[in-house]
Amino acid sequence: MSSTSTVKCPWCHETFNLLNNLRSKFQAVENGRFAALAQCPGCMQCVVVYVEGYVGIGDQPKHCAVTQWYPSTIPKIDERIPDPFHSELAEAATCLAMGAANACAAMCRRVISWLAINRGADPEWTTGRQLNYLREKGLIEDKLYRAATAVKAFGDQGAHPPATVTMEEAEQVFSITESILDYAIILDQKLQAATRQKQEGQEPSTQKPQAIGSGTNPPRKDSVI
Numbered sequence: 001m002s003s004t005s006t007v008k009c010p011w012c013h014e015t016f017n018l019l020n021n022l023r024s025k026f027q028a029v030e031n032g033r034f035a036a037l038a039q040c041p042g043c044m045q046c047v048v049v050y051v052e053g054y055v056g057i058g059d060q061p062k063h064c065a066v067t068q069w070y071p072s073t074i075p076k077i078d079e080r081i082p083d084p085f086h087s088e089l090a091e092a093a094t095c096l097a098m099g100a101a102n103a104c105a106a107m108c109r110r111v112i113s114w115l116a117i118n119r120g121a122d123p124e125w126t127t128g129r130q131l132n133y134l135r136e137k138g139l140i141e142d143k144l145y146r147a148a149t150a151v152k153a154f155g156d157q158g159a160h161p162p163a164t165v166t167m168e169e170a171e172q173v174f175s176i177t178e179s180i181l182d183y184a185i186i187l188d189q190k191l192q193a194a195t196r197q198k199q200e201g202q203e204p205s206t207q208k209p210q211a212i213g214s215g216t217n218p219p220r221k222d223s224v225i
């Protein structure tokens with residue numbers, strides 16, 4: 001699944017190198033794969049590391065590639081993003097962490113479709129038609145349209161066989177989708193908060209803006225943004 005041994009800790013999300021922080025010897029598991037325990041130096045939690053091509057003896061592996069680790073690292077979703085975007089992107093993140101590249105891309109396309117619906121597109125339409133409608137009506141900025149169209153294309157790949165999405169593509173499409181929500185939602189929240197503060201005659205503070213449509217915690221159950 002992965003060709004790197006440097007990962008984000010699934011517990012504390014700090015980056016660390018699995019092979020440099022082993023706490024057990026590698027054990028053979030099956031089909032030439034070996035497993036060992038690695039410990040995050042940040043939070044001291046452990047993960048099981050699976051490698052292929054192991055030829056070393058003892059604690060220090062040689063010429064091996066990390067293929068999986070458990071628990072997998074599920075990307076954190078910004079809590080300021082409201083539902084349904086948050087829950088849909090969280091599902092995409094779970095797919096990504098589990099190596100389900102096609103499902104991840106298809107979920108990202110759902111996020112884009114929600115964005116289009118939120119901006120006035122008909123929920124009955126295909127994602128492509130929804131995006132074209134937004135563009136024709138001037139309801140979407142050009143850069144956002146291009147990014148959304150790219151996500152839609154990967155989503156089509158993931159949803160319609162025989163096309164498939166690679167893990168690298170899934171990581172890219174997930175990252176683009178995150179950026180889209182950051183631009184389309186979080187930036188608006190920040191601007192609205194700053195404008196409100198200015199109107200109230202206060203200096204902008206570093207306080208984080210709440211999700212639009214709610215002022216309580218958790219903020220995501222309101223689907224209106």
Ligand SMILES: [Zn+2]
Binds near residue numbers: 010012013041042045
């Ligand atoms: Zn950690």
